[in-house]
Amino acid sequence: MFQDHARIYIKAGDGGAGALSFRHEKYVPRGGPDGGNGGRGGHVFLEVSAQLNTLADYRYRHHFAAPGGGRGGGSRKHGKDGVDLVLYVPPGTVVKDDAGTTLGDLVAPGQRLQVAKSGRGGRGNASFKSATRQTPRFAELGEPGQSRWLELELKLIADVGLLGLPNAGKSTLLSAASAARPKIADYPFTTLEPVLGVVELDDDASFVMADLPGLIEGAHEGAGLGLQFLRHIERTRVVVHVIDASAGDRDQLWRDYQQVRTELRAYNAALARRPQLIALNKMDAVSDPAEVLALRQRLIKLRRRSFPISAATGEGVRELLWAAFRGLQRGGRAEAAEPIPALKVYRGPSDAEAFLIEAETDGFRVSGTQLERLMAMTDLTNPEALAHFQRTLDRWGLNEALARHGARGGEAVRIRDVEFLYDPER
DSSP states (O other): OOOOEEEEEEEOOOOOOOOOOBOOOTTOTTOOBOOOOOOOOOOEEEEEOTTOOSOGGGSSOOEEEOOOOOOOBTTTBOOOOOOOEEEEEOTTEEEEETTOOEEEEEOSTTOEEEEEOOOOOOOOGGGGOOSSOSSOOOOOOOOOOOEEEEEEEEOOOOSEEEEESTTSSHHHHHHHHSSOOOOOOSSSOOOSSOEEEEEEEETTEEEEEEEOOOOOTTGGGTOTTHHHHGGGGTTOSEEEEEEETTSSSHHHHHHHHHHHHHHHHHHOHHHHTSOEEEEEEOGGGOSOHHHHHHHHHHHHHTTOEEEEOBTTTTBTHHHHHHHHHHHHHHHOOOOOOOOOOSOOOOOOOSSGGGSEEEEETTEEEEEOHHHHHHHHTSOTTSHHHHHHHHHHHHHHTHHHHHHHTTOOSSOEEEETTEEEEOOTTO
């Protein structure tokens, strides 16, 4: 089954905890702290693989986590870094976060995008030794790795896209023009999923053509399969609008043409302005050629090029394909999109205003990326670690910031899920 959309949850690895250790060697009195730092966790990347053409790998599995870093050891041994997790996606994958922000557009094989940053390892107690604190009896915990939900949306990379109503003969045209073999039936039938084919006109003249499911009225609002697959035409540079020339008189053919144009404009106005060729298919089944000629004359007034063809017999198909190829040459090659950085590195608060302090009924809630990271890496059950945490907050100016927001003493101060009592005299 063709899978062009997936929602996955990814989590980078947590950093390893730092070690709380002291040298215990014979003839080495007061050896001092020697706890090493923990290793960082594994990052999470998305990478383009040319071997994939759908998002089927993410149809049943939705949660992915990178391994964490190793714990630090004695003798200042550094913990092992976690292995990065690489998830492979097909060319043409657009990556969005939960808010709908595009994080990256992955189109070139080997292109890689970091979507979750690992947590750094906690520092061992050897890192906290100083002239005034010669035997620190605490170490940091590892920083939690970043996690998020991602929306993966596949937009096929094709040069030419075939559009039209159901049963207009798009699949037959693709099979006549390339080695692709989409399902074709002699009864009313529509393609259920996009099909790609490589059209080779000459040694140095070839392009990729996509057959998309037929559009019905209201496709841009989700009717039929149109909305589900219209995204695949966004990357195409030339559109071939296939019309069943045997479907009726000139008025009916004009209504068929306008119906697809209306759906295309409603979905994306820019697509309607893209270079477009009109393929009047099934000419071998037309009972009155004058009706088709009248439609062609009407299209000429709109400066639309039309080609009477029969995909079943091959009549006129090669002329249409050469016209599409020349349209691609005039338009030039589409540039590969570069990935947008997925995550910004937060450098920490530079002053007291970097904290976000919100007043609550019985106190204050304090938040901030660096502050919450410090909280997560502090072992609050260790009195020395807690004292270090409080000294760090004093150095950042949290007490003065709370006072400016009206704190007088005794109010509850909440950071994440931990609650403290504000004491200005401490």
